[in-house]
Amino acid sequence: MQYYEVKVGGQTLRVAHERGAEYIRAVAAYVEQKLQARAEANKAPLTMRLAIMAALEIADELFERGATTGRV
Numbered sequence: 001m002q003y004y005e006v007k008v009g010g011q012t013l014r015v016a017h018e019r020g021a022e023y024i025r026a027v028a029a030y031v032e033q034k035l036q037a038r039a040e041a042n043k044a045p046l047t048m049r050l051a052i053m054a055a056l057e058i059a060d061e062l063f064e065r066g067a068t069t070g071r072v
Contacts, residue, residue, distance in 0.1 A: 009035050009046050034058055
């Protein structure tokens, strides 16, 4: 499995994923967009609290999709 560098929340992370660079960068960009939206909505710099709120929002989206498809 290959490692890829992505930047999320101002942090550079090395992530291994079997789907490749384009996929993991798209995932990282999605998370970054959620983090930035939370920071802008709260008119505050990115903090661990906002990162957790963004993670909960993403998990909620996943669970909502699972409710409609029967899979989480």
